[in-house]
Amino acid sequence: MLRDITIGQHFPGDSIVHNCDPRLKLVATIGYVVVLYACGNAVGVALSILLLLALYAIAKVPVKLILKSLKPIVPIIAFTGIINLLFYPGETPLVSFWIFNIYPEGITFAVLMAVRILALIAGTSLLTYTTSPTVLTDAIENLLRPLSKIHVPVHEFAIIMTIALRFIPTLVDETEKIMNAQKARGAQLDTGKLGQRLKALVPILIPLFISAFRRADELAMAMECRCYRGGAGRTQLKVLKFGKNDFLCLGFCVVTFGIILATRWVFPVIG
Amino acid sequence: MEQMLRAQNVRFRYDPEQPVWALDGVTMDVKKGEFVAVLGANGCGKSTLAKHFNAILLPEEGTVLVEDMDTRTEEKLYDIRQKVGMVFQNPDNQIVATVVEEDVAFAPENLGVPTEEIRTRVDEAMKMAGIYEKRKAAPHKLSGGQKQRVAIAGVLAMRPDCIVLDEATAMLDPKGRRQVMQTIDKLRAAGVTIVSITHYMEEAARADRVLVMSGGRIVMEGTPQEIFAQTGRLHSYHLDVPQAAELRDALEAEGLPAPKQIITPDAAADWLFELLK
Structure with missing residues (x-):
């Protein structure tokens, strides 16, 4: 689903x-x-x-x-x-x-x-x-660039967008895995009253959040290893x-x- | 031969309040162009050591030198990180962009490389890692081995002199592991220094030199032949020997003296062939 x-x-x-x-x-x-x-x-x-x-x-x-x-x-x-x-x-x-x-x-x-x-x-x-979402993000970053003069964190917004787009499929996969794991332990996700169903979501959301934070931590380290230091002095592979x-x-x-x-x-x- | 990495009496602990040392006096060096494998059971400090090589972690005592640059020199931080690339265990958590080639371009973009040169570097890195055909693909559509090669290409695009692989094959299936090992062989041939932290003895058997860590110290050091000849000692550090060496020991126990240097499947096959001829 x-x-x-x-x-x-x-x-x-x-x-x-x-x-x-x-x-x-x-x-x-x-x-x-x-x-x-x-x-x-x-x-x-x-x-x-x-x-x-x-x-x-x-x-x-x-x-x-x-x-x-x-x-x-x-x-x-x-x-x-x-x-x-x-x-x-x-x-x-x-x-x-x-x-x-x-x-x-x-x-x-x-x-x-x-x-x-x-x-x-x-x-x-x-x-x-x-x-494509990446190109669109580039375009938004490019159009909003003048705003960085007045200290709007345009590059940061763009990188957040890119990473979010990158991780949507990964986290969707992860959610499916967690759901299956909880179903295997007898969790009932598709039946019951609304209140029960909402309650059944808790054991899915908690592991998902924990794993997302762990991923974020590792990703931050990997980005540091690749010399990431914010938008200043950055060049681009594709220039519009x-x-x-x-x-x-x-x-x-x-x-x-x-x-x-x-x-x-x-x-x-x-x- | 000149040294690429040098650690001198490095001590490190994660919590300065506790007397628990993750690294407890490590002294080692890696020569330029060498392939060094670091083995050790979980929690022996091998990943902590790896993170010292590009200044992700800084030693509490002792020094780590990257080509004579102390990792504590703040002005040299990005020079050090550019020289020593790092590849981690989970490929999913290292890929930043939604398209392969854009991810590979991430590091040179950060380094401020001019646009035309990024293009050549990215193409070169992708060809080296063997993922050039997948350059337009979305990372989540790739297999584990392909993703890890994207991560390697992303590091190669910095043109590093040394690559540290921190259990880079641990999450891959046998096919993915083979693909990554092929890439490593290619890098070796190109003269890149490689430090591989690994659990797989078969991988370590291909290295020039093997280091064994236990309790935050280096306890064994030598060529793979020397290390894997000491099955009993390795077992005491909760490590196994490669399957070929296991076979060698089993045959020896049955009274068939096998040469000690048999540690790879090929060597074992050759010896058995000679024996049975």
Whole structure:
């Protein structure tokens, strides 16, 4: 069951979306989310979805993966959809029952909102699908580097991220081993009331924590042996370079985002 | 021949309040290019000694010299660590990055090596350790032996003169152990000094010199042939002899005098072949 947990699922590939500078991808994803909400009309949202689908097609990420990333948020969408439907104010109610009035405006707004959330998740997923966690960490470190001038420990955050990503699979394996060991001793992990189940977790968490601390200790020593002394004076194997292709991508993003945003002044803004 | 490592009357204890000495007057040296194996039962101080060679631990009394640099000289700390690389038991707890080549690059990155040179060093180290084909892989997808070779490559990328293996094969299966031993042979051929702390007598039998530790002291020293000829004495330090030497002793007990220098399976096979011909 623990094997199903995947953080930062990466779908390796060799498309222009994959190879584009990760810093640009990160900024563009944030830009995309802003544009998605700022355009405020159905045409704009439709265009942004078209853009996203085009990018997914270029990246050759299978449709199945998109659906998989969207599945967990269906309840959230349904919830916000219903709330918007019931409480969005309008002029002439379409249906009224008990204390609720449903207006046509409410329906359009609810649909628009649901589509936006879907696009938001699919858009950010595209980033994690096409960028490996390490590269993404590099990009974040690189973008935040100016902050180290004001003593924000940017390098430390980056190394913490890298080590966390590195140890997730190791600790997942370890958890499975401990669970099996405790099951072999008669622990019942999958049955019983909630309280009992929570209690049954204690003999799993304690060994897991102890082992994690021991690992941390050894890792620290191994890092010292390899001359680690913080971020000062460190060089890098892979230096991020903003190449010609990246400028093209940047141009593409500016133009498409601009067009989507421009629809705001052409079509009526909803909500 | 010049000395790579020198320990002079080193004493060390983990708790300065207690009169329990983990190292109780160790004097030893390792020549450049030599392969020294250190044997000893659990708690004899062999891992503690290993950690003195690159200033992870500092002696309470006595001195440890790495090519004439005292490990207590703080300004030389990173020179010492760059010269003496250390590989530990659990490969999982030594790998920092999520991609093999990035992990191998960790040490040169820390040393501030220019980017282009990191690339050449990393490729060189990965080829030496025999994991070049796996350079893009995630460490958790590798086998134990492969992971340990990644750890060795990570140390090699510093271009050390000496590598200390602190029970580096203890957690590996026979196949992984063989892979790591092959890598060690390659390093030896390249002139790297090797100190191997080990439980496996078969590994020690391949060394140039064997040290046996007990109770924080060095109690035996000599070539593998000399050491493994003294089965009784080794047993008194809770150590075994290699299987080939065990066979030799068993045959001798049955009245078949076997030469003392038989300590490797190959030597035993050759001798038996001659005998049976």
